[in-house]
Amino acid sequence: MLGGAGILLAASPAQAAEVSYATECVPPPISGLPPVQGTTTVDITAPAEAKVGDEVEVVWKTVKAASSNPDVLDLDADTVKPTGVLKLAGAQTEDLAMEGERANPPIPKNSPMVLSDMKATLTLTAAGEVTLTPDTYEINVSKPISTDTKCAPTEEVDVAATINVTEDGGSSGGGASGGDTGGDTGGTGGDTGGTGGDTGGSTGGDSGGDTGGTGGTGGDDTGGTTGGGDGGDETxxxxxxxxxxxxxxxxxxxxxxxxxxxxxxxxxxxxxxxxxxxxxxxxxxxxxxxxxxxxxxxxxxxxxxxxxxxxxxxxxxxxxxxxxxxxxxxxxxxxxxxxxxxxxxxxxxxxxxxxxxxxxxxxxxxxxxxxxxxxxxxxxxxxxxxxxxxxxxxxxxxxxxxxxxxxxxxxxxxxxxxxxxxxxxxxxxxxxxxxxxxxxxxxxxxxxxxxxxxxxxxxxxxxxxxxxxxx
Structure with a gap:
């Protein structure tokens, strides 16, 4: 509980930045429509500062999609779902998959596309500046048949947000702090004890002092993922x-x-x-x-x-x-x-x-x-x-x-x-x-x-x- 609270308190207030970039959108082949050239405007929200090991939420808000709903048919409510890719660079380099809900108002023909916010959770793994840049995105329409419109940048896109990631100073602490950490995250069995949580607490606290919380590496999450402990009952x-x-x-x-x-x-x-x-x-x-x-x-x-x-x-x-x-x-x-x-x-x-x-x-x-x-x-x-x-x-x-x-x-x-x-x-x-x-x-x-x-x-x-x- 204390560790989770520390993660939440460590992240600084979120920042929001808006960027626009030239985009080509390719309609589904069944429509027979040619590619559309337009401008995408995106607002990326992420915390300005965080620590290594933090899990932070990133939000992609599509202020304006590059293509509108063409003169083909009216789209019903809750039939449009966006997905996208956010490029990470700097201290951490990877593609972050973004996903929105299938939630939209009715969209008439020849009107702007209304896309739900896309979200993802990012685990920070290295200290330094991590930049976030929007990249490709897709628009799935589920009715009358499932179709995808694929959109990609046609120019270099500006960075939309930057996270300043610092080292986690509490990762090597000892004494009482080590005992608590060992108890919560110890062993490979999680809550089921045995060689799990209790053993981690004993090693971290009683053997204590300088060794701190090194008693356990698995914890509750490992028990669930590997099918051991209480997590093994998942059906x-x-x-x-x-x-x-x-x-x-x-x-x-x-x-x-x-x-x-x-x-x-x-x-x-x-x-x-x-x-x-x-x-x-x-x-x-x-x-x-x-x-x-x-x-x-x-x-x-x-x-x-x-x-x-x-x-x-x-x-x-x-x-x-x-x-x-x-x-x-x-x-x-x-x-x-x-x-x-x-x-x-x-x-x-x-x-x-x-x-x-x-x-x-x-x-x-x-x-x-x-x-x-x-x-x-x-x-x-x-x-x-x-x-x-x-x-x-x-x-x-x-x-x-x-x-x-x-x-x-x-x-x-x-x-x-x-x-x-x-x-x-x-x-x-x-x-x-x-x-x-x-x-x-x-x-x-x-x-x-x-x-x-x-x-x-x-x-x-x-x-x-x-x-x-x-x-």
Whole structure:
């Protein structure tokens, strides 16, 4: 408590500085609009003075964005989210990622963009002057589809704020101060004691004197991060929102773009995953009955573990009206780790299945390039995913004995063995259109099914179709 209070009291009153710089903003490709040249005005707020080890808040206020809302459509309230990069130089050199909330008033066509303040916490690591200079920023609009406008300086930008960082004089103190520090931050176990907090206090205080607070290095924060102490009981792991571009196969559109967030909840060594996409991914140009559209995604596992986890959402509960926005429901599944270490979770192939008249039309949308990581987990080997595919704990058609799921063109995909919820599989024809061959009257039945499929494709082409009237 005393250490935290010292950090707060050490920072001097914040300073604010405003800079303007020439900027080029590139609208999303779907808009068909050319790059925009304009001027960005930014107000950066940061403390004038602080100490090494302090965590200070930095605020980026966009006084004026380089581009306005073009003459395309009115933007609804709370649909615009800014992110940016602040350049650090001097005693500390790095890029500081800034992020604002999705909070804005309605923005009419041909009017200035109104962006929320972007904030970040900066940990000061070296003594001297640290300068802060605004750099690139992006404007994400979530409706009617998720799009990004990217803005970058076209000239050298002036420094917007400077922090004078001094050495922390209390870091090597002894005696009673050492005892308190050792007790609060000691050991690697945090509050759970044992070799943790109590041992740190004993070494720092009783053995005391000149050794001061060197008894502990872990403290409460280390216990939480490494899964030890009280922090080991953490079960909810929220992911960050990332924007992903997908390339879709016919009858879908050429490409779509959407914000995706992957969240996890730990349960008995496995993780229940929930994948959410942005609202209003597209408008429906055709009516569709209830229970006709079902989304799914293959979450890509990387880092220490390898493989994919299939998550699936429920079909649409209500009929979809022509011209109305379509929101995908949250998709869920179960991830059972197959290796120990830091595992990364990123969006993978998004699949839309449309069921009409007894036929299933499957539209796969693969990620363009490399998808950004939404979530990172410290995992233990539970005999699960590594190298294979987990189908979210379902049990349709899986093989209990298989070590890794494999999918045939017309067979079943077996789940991985050894982990809870990992024996799932899915059977069928690989998600494509129904077979048109038959043992009796094969040619005639095939021709009839092809004709029916053409009609159905016309009704299903709405899936993820961007609004072509954007320009």
């Amino acid at each position: 909810d792991f929220p992911g960050k929102e990332v924007t992903v571009a997908f390339a879709c196969e016919s009858p879908g559109p050429d490409s779509i773009e959407s914000a995706v967030t992957i969240n996890a909840k730990k349960k008995d060594g496995s993780y229940d995953l929930t994948v959410a996409t942005a609202d209003g991914v597209m408008d429906s140009p055709a009516p569709l009955p209830a229970n006709a559209l079902t989304p799914s995604m293959d979450v890509t596992i990387g880092g220490a573990d390898k493989g994919t986890v299939k998550v699936t959402g429920p079909p649409n509960k209500e009929p979809l009206e022509q011209g109305k926005p379509v929101n995908l429901p949250d998709m869920t599944g179960t991830y059972t780790p197959g290796a120990a270490g830091k595992a990364t979770l990123a969006p993978g192939t998004l699949t839309i299945k449309v069921s009409l008249g007894g036929q299933d039309i499957t539209i796969p949308c693969t990620v363009k390039g490399e998808a950004p990581v939404s979530l990172e987990l410290d995992v233990e080997d539970e005999g699960g995913v590594t190298g294979g595919t987990s189908n979210g704990g379902t049990t349709s058609g899986g093989s209990d004995g298989g070590s890794t799921g494999s999918t045939g063109s017309t067979g079943s995909s077996g789940g991985t063995a050894g982990g809870p919820g990992s024996t799932g599989g899915s059977s069928g024809t690989g998600g494509g259109l129904a077979e048109t061959g038959a043992s009796d009257n094969g040619a005639l039945r095939a021709l009839a099914l092809v004709a029916g499929t053409v009609i159905l494709l016309g009704g299903a082409v709405f899936t993820f179709m961007p609004r072509r009237r954007l320009r």
